Amino acid sequence: MRAAWRPLAKVAGRLSTRLPKGLFARSILIVVMPIVILQSVVAYIFMERHWQTVTRRLSAAVTRDIAAIIQVIEDYPQDPRFSTVTALAANTFGLTVSVLPPGPLPPTAPKPFFSLLDRALSNEITNRISRPFWIDTVGNSDMVEIRIQLDSHILRVFAPRHQAYASNSHIFLVWMVVTSLVLIAIALLFLRNQIKPIQRLAQAAEAFGRGRAVGEFRPRGAREVRQASQAFIDMRDRIERHVEQRTAMLSGVSHDLRTILTRFKLELAMLEDGPETEALRSDVDEMSRMLEDYLAFAKGDAGEPTVPLDLPAELEAVGEAARRGGDEVEVSFAGEPTILVRAVAFRRCLANLVGNAGKHAHRVAVEARHEGGWLTVTVDDDGPGIPEEHRETVFRPFFRLDKGRNVDAGGTGLGLTIARDVARSHGGDVTLDDSPLGGLRAMLRIPA
Numbered sequence: 001m002r003a004a005w006r007p008l009a010k011v012a013g014r015l016s017t018r019l020p021k022g023l024f025a026r027s028i029l030i031v032v033m034p035i036v037i038l039q040s041v042v043a044y045i046f047m048e049r050h051w052q053t054v055t056r057r058l059s060a061a062v063t064r065d066i067a068a069i070i071q072v073i074e075d076y077p078q079d080p081r082f083s084t085v086t087a088l089a090a091n092t093f094g095l096t097v098s099v100l101p102p103g104p105l106p107p108t109a110p111k112p113f114f115s116l117l118d119r120a121l122s123n124e125i126t127n128r129i130s131r132p133f134w135i136d137t138v139g140n141s142d143m144v145e146i147r148i149q150l151d152s153h154i155l156r157v158f159a160p161r162h163q164a165y166a167s168n169s170h171i172f173l174v175w176m177v178v179t180s181l182v183l184i185a186i187a188l189l190f191l192r193n194q195i196k197p198i199q200r201l202a203q204a205a206e207a208f209g210r211g212r213a214v215g216e217f218r219p220r221g222a223r224e225v226r227q228a229s230q231a232f233i234d235m236r237d238r239i240e241r242h243v244e245q246r247t248a249m250l251s252g253v254s255h256d257l258r259t260i261l262t263r264f265k266l267e268l269a270m271l272e273d274g275p276e277t278e279a280l281r282s283d284v285d286e287m288s289r290m291l292e293d294y295l296a297f298a299k300g301d302a303g304e305p306t307v308p309l310d311l312p313a314e315l316e317a318v319g320e321a322a323r324r325g326g327d328e329v330e331v332s333f334a335g336e337p338t339i340l341v342r343a344v345a346f347r348r349c350l351a352n353l354v355g356n357a358g359k360h361a362h363r364v365a366v367e368a369r370h371e372g373g374w375l376t377v378t379v380d381d382d383g384p385g386i387p388e389e390h391r392e393t394v395f396r397p398f399f400r401l402d403k404g405r406n407v408d409a410g411g412t413g414l415g416l417t418i419a420r421d422v423a424r425s426h427g428g429d430v431t432l433d434d435s436p437l438g439g440l441r442a443m444l445r446i447p448a
Contacts, residue, residue: 024195031187035180043173055165056120062144062164063124065093066157070129070150073099089157096143096158103154105134105147121146121164137161197221201229208236209427212306212340254291261288304342311337311375315368318350327358335370339448341426349422350377352415353430353442357381361439375428375448383439391432395420419444 020026069089078085082099089097118137121144125133132149144164146157197220204217214236219229264284271277312333319331357364361383368377386394393399397417419442420430428446435441 023198024192027191027195028188031191032184035184039176039180042176046172052120056124059120059124059164060128062095062159063121063128065089065095066125066146066148066155067128069093069095069097069157070131070148070155073150073153073155094160094163098156100147100154100156102149102152105132105149105154106136108134137165194221194225197225197229201225201232205232206427208232257291258288261291304344306340307343308338309341309343309346311339311368311370314347314350315366315377318347318354319366321351322354322358322364325355325358327354327364328362329354329358329364329366331366331368333368333370335368335375336448337370339370339375341446341448342422345422345425349419349430349444352419353377353379353444356415356419357383357440357442360384361437363437365437370448373447375444375446377444379442379444380435380437381439382435382437385434385438385440386432394432395430416442 020029069085072088073082073085082097085099086097089095118135121135121137122133125131125135125146125148129148134147136145142161143158144161146159148155148157200217200220204214208214217229217233219226219233221229261284264280268277268281268284315331315333319329322329354364354366357379358381361381363382365380366377367380368375370376395416397414399417416430423430423444423446426446428444431443431445433441433443
């Protein structure tokens with residue numbers, strides 16, 4: 001049973017890869033395809049059944065009229081000009097008849113591509129009259145010429161095309177196609193209006209995920225779309241309230257702890273210099289640095305607005321700060337120079353990546369490229385690197401390697417954690433890999 005379904009599954013898989021991915025394009029297919037299939041079936045049935053049946057019946061009626069004229073000519077005496085038969089055919093049957101002297105029939109002309117009338121009329125003449133004949137349905141567009149060989153004459157008949165052929169049936173097809181196109185256009189217009197709220201919701205969710213201002217966003221569209229939009233608004237409000245509460249709490253904690261540390265520093269300043277006081281000062285400084293790192297990690301970039309940032313200038317500033325610390329840093333940039341980010345958080349992310357590389361290497365190369373809707377920053381160094389099995393572990397808060405490269409040596413182990421947290425808050429990520437310089441490569445990618 002499964003083997004029988006495998007070919008169908010393969011066909012469905014190939015078809016799904018070629019189908020459009022957008023909701024609007026797929027909705028168009030859902031609306032248009034049934035109409036096209038329905039019209040094709042109706043047109044085929046109409047052409048095959050109705051049109052052919054009507055044409056056959058009209059051709060049979062014309063053939064019966066011609067058979068009656070032939071019977072009158074052969075059974076009753078006629079004047080030399082056959083004026084009685086001619087008048088009878090014109091007045092009673094609507095046919096133009098002339099009786100020609102005996103002779104051969106014209107050669108058979110090429111049949112038209114769509115020879116429905118030829119087939120129907122030829123079959124009826126063959127079945128009902130059973131005499132040699134010749135017909136021309138192409139030469140005169142409004143008339144059909146028929147020649148039938150009699151015993152001593154040739155009967156020439158001109159019949160209006162509409163008497164032998166359903167010539168007006170195409171009007172049905174024209175009206176059907178035109179009406180369908182109008183209905184499809186109206187359906188696409190309404191469909192686009194229904195999809196716009198979904199697109200706005202997707203854009204708002206993407207902007208919120210990247211930390212950008214959502215702007216004025218209101219639920220619109222169908223009931224289900226309004227429910228989803230309202231759920232997004234409620235979620236956004238809950239997240240913003242939570243961030244505000246956490247920021248307020250951390251600000252209070254920061255103020256209290258800094259007050260105590262300031263009191264420690266004042267008390268140490270009042271003590272005499274000595275080995276013990278130097279050790280205490282070092283501990284207080286270390287505690288201050290750890291406190292700043294903890295608060296930076298806990299607060300993240302909450303509440304900071306997104307602003308345009310000059311990338312070349314920012315990269316050069318980060319590189320210059322690392323050079324002042326004794327690191328050898330090379331900076332290069334290509335692409336669009338401006339990006340919309342949270343400036344302070346973005347600077348912290350770059351500084352953490354470059355500073356982390358400088359602590360463990362002699363040479364650092366920073367290369368940035370902003371194109372194709374993405375900003376890619378690679379930070380390469382020639383240090384000892386990080387084993388592949390630990391390249392995800394080092395992003396954990398407060399994690400340090402015991403051997404090899406000691407991430408964030410002298411710090412709290414939050415450098416890479418904060419960098420990835422900032423990148424992901426912008427919709428991107430930070431990954432680690434081998435560097436062409438022989439050490440570690442940190443790659444920052446964020447959408448722009």
